[in-house]
Amino acid sequence: MLVGFTTLVITSQAQNIYITKTGQVAFYSKTPLENIDGVNNEVSSILNTSTGELVFTLLVKSFHFERALLEEHFNENYMESSKIPKSTFKGKITNLTAVNFAKDGAYSTTVDGDLTIHGVTQKVTAPGTITVKAGKITAVSSFKIKIKDYGIKIPTLVADKIAEVVEIKVNCVYEPKK
Amino acid sequence: MNKYLLVVLVSVLALPVFAQDDLMKMLEDETKKEKHTDLATATFKTTRLINGHSIENVAAGVLDFKIQHRLGFVNTGIKEFFGLDQATIRLGLDYGITDRLMIGLGRSSFQKQLDAFYKFKILRQSTGTRNMPISLSAVSSIILRTDPWADATRNNYFTSRLYYAHQLLIARKFSESFSLQLMPTMVHHNLVPGANDPNDLYAIGVGGRIKLSKRVSFNGEYYYQLPGYRFANSKNSVALGFDIETGGHVFQLHLTNSTGMTEKTYINETTGDFFKGDIHFGFNISRVFTIKDPRKKKTGK
Numbered sequence: 001m002l003v004g005f006t007t008l009v010i011t012s013q014a015q016n017i018y019i020t021k022t023g024q025v026a027f028y029s030k031t032p033l034e035n036i037d038g039v040n041n042e043v044s045s046i047l048n049t050s051t052g053e054l055v056f057t058l059l060v061k062s063f064h065f066e067r068a069l070l071e072e073h074f075n076e077n078y079m080e081s082s083k084i085p086k087s088t089f090k091g092k093i094t095n096l097t098a099v100n101f102a103k104d105g106a107y108s109t110t111v112d113g114d115l116t117i118h119g120v121t122q123k124v125t126a127p128g129t130i131t132v133k134a135g136k137i138t139a140v141s142s143f144k145i146k147i148k149d150y151g152i153k154i155p156t157l158v159a160d161k162i163a164e165v166v167e168i169k170v171n172c173v174y175e176p177k178k
Numbered sequence: 179m180n181k182y183l184l185v186v187l188v189s190v191l192a193l194p195v196f197a198q199d200d201l202m203k204m205l206e207d208e209t210k211k212e213k214h215t216d217l218a219t220a221t222f223k224t225t226r227l228i229n230g231h232s233i234e235n236v237a238a239g240v241l242d243f244k245i246q247h248r249l250g251f252v253n254t255g256i257k258e259f260f261g262l263d264q265a266t267i268r269l270g271l272d273y274g275i276t277d278r279l280m281i282g283l284g285r286s287s288f289q290k291q292l293d294a295f296y297k298f299k300i301l302r303q304s305t306g307t308r309n310m311p312i313s314l315s316a317v318s319s320i321i322l323r324t325d326p327w328a329d330a331t332r333n334n335y336f337t338s339r340l341y342y343a344h345q346l347l348i349a350r351k352f353s354e355s356f357s358l359q360l361m362p363t364m365v366h367h368n369l370v371p372g373a374n375d376p377n378d379l380y381a382i383g384v385g386g387r388i389k390l391s392k393r394v395s396f397n398g399e400y401y402y403q404l405p406g407y408r409f410a411n412s413k414n415s416v417a418l419g420f421d422i423e424t425g426g427h428v429f430q431l432h433l434t435n436s437t438g439m440t441e442k443t444y445i446n447e448t449t450g451d452f453f454k455g456d457i458h459f460g461f462n463i464s465r466v467f468t469i470k471d472p473r474k475k476k477t478g479k
């Protein structure tokens with residue numbers, strides 16, 4: 001009986017667990033002097049459609065920039081990515097009832113959770129859209145964070161070139177976890 | 179039977195607590211399956227340690243404009259304004275063809291030299307799927323003197339103006355703040371000062387850096403010339419300095435007994451005695467320009 005029950009649990013889990021390893025997270029820093037953006041196309045994320053739980057993890061070193069030197073400074077001076085290699089997010093869709101994962105369509109959602117960058121965790125609320133189409137789930141979100149909140153110091157010398165508030169854009173296409 | 183019932187009961191109770199932490203653990207287990215190699219980056223701040231090459235290359239599609247300056251000897255006193263009245267300069271352009279291969283051109287005021295070099299990364303220090311304890315690069319340069327012949331009455335050959343230098347750079351970034359590099363070097367001089375002087379000169383360089391803050395490091399560089407493979411009156415090259423990084427620039431400020439900035443000059447033809455005050459104050463300025471957006475190439479594949 002126990003074996004049968006466990007099997008049942010595993011199969012039901014597999015059906016509502018969606019995963020991606022090629023999600024995209026990008027950030028945009030805009031100032032009158034300089035616009036900087038970094039893009040990471042190797043973001044891993046899991047979405048549990050029955051509970052609305054959502055987790056992300058990414059390697060900071062996988063952010064790529066328009067200029068090699070920006071990338072080096074991002075890792076060496078700001079994110080200290082050798083010491084703190086990962087950024088993570090653990091959260092939950094707050095209006096899960098508004099989303100019908102069984103039916104194709106686009107649903108407006110809000111996600112609440114803990115964002116950990118540079119080893120510092122902050123609560124964030126992010127509006128987003130979940131699109132269900134042909135068995136795939138696409139999650140898109142855009143929200144803003146303050147660099148200061150995550151213990152990242154910007155020296156005065158370059159303060160004019162790096163925005164205090166950066167926009168984060170998330171774009172993940174999930175497939176059922178096998 | 180009671181035992182089984184308990185197990186089932188516990189399982190059922192445990193199920194709803196399938197929280198984000200478990201989901202995070204599942205995600206981490208999934209990402210662990212992926213192959214990932216982490217290359218050591220920024221072993222040094224720029225492509226030059228002080229006088230000589232560091233293990234760093236400019237990235238693919240990046241052009242680096244270098245201005246290298248050495249003032250006169252500090253111990254020339256007030257008459258020469260402690261060396262400020264004299265200066266030797268090298269202007270250089272370095273370019274990254276790939277992330278492993280860079281090339282460069284330079285023009286020095288000293289002996290009116292022209293030089294060209296390539297630097298190729300053979301091994302890259304890494305951890306992860308591929309573990310490599312060191313980085314290894316090869317550098318070769320060719321140097322052409324274009325100043326007037328020392329003895330114009332002699333039968334002079336064009337090849338006498340040429341010099342070749344070959345170096346291996348073996349480096350390891352031990353920690354965020356400490357990197358060390360060894361540089362076995364061979365320089366070939368077609369024309370040497372005396373009949374008994376060797377044409378192939380050997381030296382072993384050692385250099386390193388200690389990071390003082392995120393943007394400032396202290397560097398040292400020393401070339402030991404092997405006995406029997408050096409010019410009689412030459413001194414070993416010593417250099418100590420700071421790298422200061424400010425956004426797109428790296429400033430290198432240093433003290434060295436070497437006057438020139440090409441291998442044959444600073445390794446084989448240093449005449450100043452560092453410890454008797456034959457010291458040049460010098461600086462290198464590096465400014466990089468991105469010619470090609472590296473992401474365009476990556477998305478194109």
